[in-house]
Each structure stands twice: as structure tokens, then as C-alpha cells.
Amino acid sequence: MIQSVITATGSYIPDTVVKNQDFLGAQFFTPLGEAIATEPAVLLQQFEAITGIAERRYARPDQQASELGLLAAEQALTSAGIDPETLDYLIVAHNFGDVAVESNRVTMVPSVASRIKAGLGICNPNCVAYDLVFGCPGWLEALIQANYYIRSGEARRCLVIGAETLSRVIDPADRDSLLFSDGSGAVLLEAAPAGSAGILAHHTQTHAYEYAGLLGMGPGYAPQPVVSPDRFLKMNGRKLYEFALHHVPAVIQTALNKAGLELANVSKVLLHQANHKMNVALLERLFQLYDYGRPDRALMPITIGWLGNSSVATLPTLLDLICRGQLTNQRLVAGDTIVLASVGAGMNINALVYRF
Structure with a gap:
């Protein structure tokens, strides 16, 4: 029997910090286009009390989701000390692909996974790279898929990444935009003899x-x-x-x-x-x-x-x-x-x- 075990993790937290007070000058509207009369300071206090969010991270203008995912992937692979050429699958969960700053246009061709594979310098064509769009549960579902590959004997080593730049697809006039942020994370899932872990x-x-x-x-x-x-x-x-x-x-x-x-x-x-x-x-x-x-x-x-x-x-x-x-x-x-x-x-x- 084979077990799927996490052998390394990685993440990339963007260095642009956006605090709630940075939105004090914002004007928010209802879905009907009516201006919300509540003072921004009061609205932001209410927002933090409910969501717990005091600040969030945004990608730099020169970064897209694939760049964020690549950084998390590199950290996980370095931590594991393995050759990226030995990966059987590279699965990337996201919802919007790459979105350039101020464009609001999604690009998914080639896939984010293919871009990250190229960024890692992986030449092995048997390392299958593909994207998974499944909403916020996408990364966990990608991990579940990788587990199936490993348990079936189809794969021995899978890199599973979640990367997103939600700051590029949010409406600055919508209060809900305050929730969202950018970032990436990755895990290396490997086959191991059946035991207590995994x-x-x-x-x-x-x-x-x-x-x-x-x-x-x-x-x-x-x-x-x-x-x-x-x-x-x-x-x-x-x-x-x-x-x-x-x-x-x-x-x-x-x-x-x-x-x-x-x-x-x-x-x-x-x-x-x-x-x-x-x-x-x-x-x-x-x-x-x-x-x-x-x-x-x-x-x-x-x-x-x-x-x-x-x-x-x-x-x-x-x-x-x-x-x-x-x-x-x-x-x-x-x-x-x-x-x-x-x-x-x-x-x-x-x-x-x-x-x-």
C-alpha cells in the first residue's frame, strides 16, 4: 500500500501591505449605484469587527499569479532538496489566471501551471502541468487529485500550488473588495510506504x-x-x-x-x-x-x-x-x-x- 505524505511546504507573502486606513478616502456604493452615506472611518471599523481584517497584501505591479506561484514552488522545492525534473505532476489552483495590473483581463493561455513549469526550468515532458479552477477550495481539491495519482501508482511526486491576485479583479467601489488579497502557497506531496502519516x-x-x-x-x-x-x-x-x-x-x-x-x-x-x-x-x-x-x-x-x-x-x-x-x-x-x-x-x- 502507498500513502501520500507532505514532504515540504512553501509560500510567498507579497510585501505590499495595504491597511484599512488606506481606504479612508474611498467612496463605496450599493449594487444599485447609490453612494453609501456611512463615514469611511465608521465603515472600516465595522468591517474589521466582523471580518477580523486589519490589513492585507497585494502583489507588486510587476507580479502576476504565475510569478507568485513560482516563488512558493521554489521555496518548497528548495526545502525538500529535490530535483524539479523528478516531478510527475505540477497542479496549480487559481480562479483568474494571470491578470496584469490595471488591466482587469484574465489570461489563461498558456496555463499558469505551464508558466510555472517553464519558470522552474523543468524540461521533462512527463511532468504534467495543469490548472484547476474550483473556487477557494481549489488548492485543497488539487491536493486531493494529487493524492489519487499517488495512491493509484500513477505518480510518485506532485507539486500542488495555490496562487491568486484578487487585487486585480475587485471593484474599488464595493465594500466586499476590502476582504480580498494576493498570495501563494505550495506543498510537495510524495509517495511513501503505508504507515501512520499522510x-x-x-x-x-x-x-x-x-x-x-x-x-x-x-x-x-x-x-x-x-x-x-x-x-x-x-x-x-x-x-x-x-x-x-x-x-x-x-x-x-x-x-x-x-x-x-x-x-x-x-x-x-x-x-x-x-x-x-x-x-x-x-x-x-x-x-x-x-x-x-x-x-x-x-x-x-x-x-x-x-x-x-x-x-x-x-x-x-x-x-x-x-x-x-x-x-x-x-x-x-x-x-x-x-x-x-x-x-x-x-x-x-x-x-x-x-x-x-
């Missing part, structure tokens, strides 16, 4: 029939003299929050059931960093499923306060920061079992159980 179980759902429209692209909110062809990331925040609370804990529980484990066996719960208030509520709802008391917040590491929501990059970045000992009072040791879970456009949900 991916134990996973579960994925797609709720498209009723909920596909909760996240999508739409026109800007600010009134324009001429209709613009540009489209921006839009979401129905309240319904998305309700959807997540109703469905995500059950998906996590299903994954744990598949692994034959209880929540009490879990050392850390790593949730997609979408909204601090929502993540706290998700953890509490998960504990309610097991009839446990209130959860210890240390069980759920949080980075959204200073990194914002970088979509597919939030989970691999969070994991890398913990593995490198860069989060205060957060660490993982041999024998620890963690759950990773995400929810996003589609609407898609996934959860994966991993033991170190």
Missing part, C-alpha cells in the same frame, strides 16, 4: 443547483457615464455565510468519519481564511455536531487579520507558516492529526484529514 481521508461537495450564483462576476457599482465591459468579483455575503454554516461542518464530520476519527482526535482545524467571524462560527457549529463545549480558539490558527482572503492561497500559506514555526503558539509535531477545509464559488466545499 492523507487519511477527504470529502468534497458541489452545491450548484441552488447556490452557484452566490459568488460570481459582475459590473462595478460606481455610476459610470459609459457602460464598462469590465467585470469584478461579486458575492452575496449574507447568504454565503448562512450556506457555509449549514454545510461546511457536516462535510468536515464526513471526512473524519471516513478516517474513523472523532473531533477529539484532531490537533488543528485549518479553515480557509475567508472571514474571522464566519470561521469562529464554523468551528463552534462543528463542536455542536459532536456535542462538545465551546472550542479552544488555539485549535484554529488565524492569518486573515494581516493577510486577508487570498482565496486558494490561504490554506497552503497557513500550513507553511505553521510548519516553519512562523505563527506564535502554533506548531505541528509527529502524530498530530489536522483537518483542512474550504468553501467557495461553485458552491464547493471540501475537507481533508491529514496525520503528521
Whole structure:
């Protein structure tokens, strides 16, 4: 039997810090194009109280998603000390491909994965590079796919990357734009003899029939003299929050059931960093499923306060920061079992159980 084991991690956190106070001069509008009368300072205080976000990171003007992904990939490969030519698969999760600054135009040809493979200097044609678009859960779903390749014997070594530059596709007139950020993360997944460590179980759902429209692209909110062809990331925040609370804990529980484990066996719960208030509520709802008391917040590491929501990059970045000992009072040791879970456009949900 073969097990899929994470042997290295990497991430790239952009160095452009954008604080909430940087938006004090912004004018926000409703979807109907009506100016929001609330003072920006009050609005920003309300925003931080709900989301937990005080600042976020944006890519430099000369960087696109493929450059961010390449930097995370290089860090993971250097940490592992392996030859990139030995990779069997290079899978990149994103939602918008490369978007040049001030362009609002998506480019996916060639794929981001092909661009990163070229950037790594990999000549081996048997290293298959492809993209996966699955909303915010994309990186975790790519990890699940890599696990299938390894468990089937199709692959021995896969590099799984999440990279996004959401700052290029947000509407500056929309309050929801304050949530989003840029970044990248990567893990190296390798085949190992079956043992106690590795991916134990996973579960994925797609709720498209009723909920596909909760996240999508739409026109800007600010009134324009001429209709613009540009489209921006839009979401129905309240319904998305309700959807997540109703469905995500059950998906996590299903994954744990598949692994034959209880929540009490879990050392850390790593949730997609979408909204601090929502993540706290998700953890509490998960504990309610097991009839446990209130959860210890240390069980759920949080980075959204200073990194914002970088979509597919939030989970691999969070994991890398913990593995490198860069989060205060957060660490993982041999024998620890963690759950990773995400929810996003589609609407898609996934959860994966991993033991170190």
C-alpha cells in the first residue's frame, strides 16, 4: 500500500501591505449605484469587527499569479532538496489566471501551471502541468487529485500550488473588495510506504443547483457615464455565510468519519481564511455536531487579520507558516492529526484529514 505524505511546504507573502486606513478616502456604493452615506472611518471599523481584517497584501505591479506561484514552488522545492525534473505532476489552483495590473483581463493561455513549469526550468515532458479552477477550495481539491495519482501508482511526486491576485479583479467601489488579497502557497506531496502519516481521508461537495450564483462576476457599482465591459468579483455575503454554516461542518464530520476519527482526535482545524467571524462560527457549529463545549480558539490558527482572503492561497500559506514555526503558539509535531477545509464559488466545499 502507498500513502501520500507532505514532504515540504512553501509560500510567498507579497510585501505590499495595504491597511484599512488606506481606504479612508474611498467612496463605496450599493449594487444599485447609490453612494453609501456611512463615514469611511465608521465603515472600516465595522468591517474589521466582523471580518477580523486589519490589513492585507497585494502583489507588486510587476507580479502576476504565475510569478507568485513560482516563488512558493521554489521555496518548497528548495526545502525538500529535490530535483524539479523528478516531478510527475505540477497542479496549480487559481480562479483568474494571470491578470496584469490595471488591466482587469484574465489570461489563461498558456496555463499558469505551464508558466510555472517553464519558470522552474523543468524540461521533462512527463511532468504534467495543469490548472484547476474550483473556487477557494481549489488548492485543497488539487491536493486531493494529487493524492489519487499517488495512491493509484500513477505518480510518485506532485507539486500542488495555490496562487491568486484578487487585487486585480475587485471593484474599488464595493465594500466586499476590502476582504480580498494576493498570495501563494505550495506543498510537495510524495509517495511513501503505508504507515501512520499522510492523507487519511477527504470529502468534497458541489452545491450548484441552488447556490452557484452566490459568488460570481459582475459590473462595478460606481455610476459610470459609459457602460464598462469590465467585470469584478461579486458575492452575496449574507447568504454565503448562512450556506457555509449549514454545510461546511457536516462535510468536515464526513471526512473524519471516513478516517474513523472523532473531533477529539484532531490537533488543528485549518479553515480557509475567508472571514474571522464566519470561521469562529464554523468551528463552534462543528463542536455542536459532536456535542462538545465551546472550542479552544488555539485549535484554529488565524492569518486573515494581516493577510486577508487570498482565496486558494490561504490554506497552503497557513500550513507553511505553521510548519516553519512562523505563527506564535502554533506548531505541528509527529502524530498530530489536522483537518483542512474550504468553501467557495461553485458552491464547493471540501475537507481533508491529514496525520503528521
